[in-house]
Amino acid sequence: MSAVCLKPDLALVHFDPTEPEFYLLECAAHGAPWSRAMFIQCSGRLYRTRALYAAGQLVGFSICYLVADEVTLMNIAVHPKHQGNGYGRVLFQDIIDFISDQHGQRQRTLFLEVRESNHAAIALYQRFGLSDIGRRPGYYPPIPPATANETAVVMRLGQGHA
Numbered sequence: 001m002s003a004v005c006l007k008p009d010l011a012l013v014h015f016d017p018t019e020p021e022f023y024l025l026e027c028a029a030h031g032a033p034w035s036r037a038m039f040i041q042c043s044g045r046l047y048r049t050r051a052l053y054a055a056g057q058l059v060g061f062s063i064c065y066l067v068a069d070e071v072t073l074m075n076i077a078v079h080p081k082h083q084g085n086g087y088g089r090v091l092f093q094d095i096i097d098f099i100s101d102q103h104g105q106r107q108r109t110l111f112l113e114v115r116e117s118n119h120a121a122i123a124l125y126q127r128f129g130l131s132d133i134g135r136r137p138g139y140y141p142p143i144p145p146a147t148a149n150e151t152a153v154v155m156r157l158g159q160g161h162a
């Protein structure tokens with residue numbers, strides 16, 4: 001699989017979710033990670049997976065689900081020891097580029113859901129212009145030691161905007 005070269009030490013490549021290192025990163029990054037079964041289901045032509053390597057080391061990944069002109073960000077994660085270094089921005093910019101044409105016009109609509117308490121991720125999405133379009137109460141399982149399910153914020157970046 002060919003790599004997209006960003007800075008000299010960064011590479012974004014397709015990845016196979018059945019490879020164990022990606023699920024290890026999933027478990028390290030999320031307070032309530034997906035099950036392994038759910039993670040490896042994100043394979044095949046309807047999913048766009050991208051792993052980000054810095055100096056040859058895996059630092060993060062994104063997984064999008066593609067249907068017609070809609071792209072849903074299913075998962076994005078940067079390993080905790082690499083967070084705060086701009087890698088989330090690199091992963092998200094790649095998704096923005098994927099939904100845009102060469103003039104920066106959005107050709108597809110991007111949707112995602114995020115925990116209401118996930119201020120870092122919400123700030124990242126707002127930084128890229130996503131709008132808050134609704135709530136799904138009780139959508140997420142609790143992150144221990146919390147016991148109550150958590151509300152999802154639904155966000156969108158629409159077509160036709162630069």
Ligand SMILES: CC(C)(COP(=O)(O)OP(=O)(O)OC[C@H]1O[C@@H](n2cnc3c(N)ncnc32)[C@H](O)[C@@H]1OP(=O)(O)O)[C@@H](O)C(=O)NCCC(=O)NCCS
Nearest residue numbers: 029076077078083084085086087088089114120121123124
């Ligand atoms: C969300 C996540 C991917 C961001 O990755 P990251 O590499 O740490 O983010 P970056 O360093 O690229 O920062 C990008 C932007 O995110 C926001 N951000 C990142 N960390 C933040 C924090 N701790 N508090 C507030 N905003 C934060 C900021 O807007 C930042 O932009 P700025 O640097 O111009 O202020 C990362 O925190 C992560 O993997 N979290 C666990 C998994 C997760 O919650 N995924 C989202 C599921 S919907």
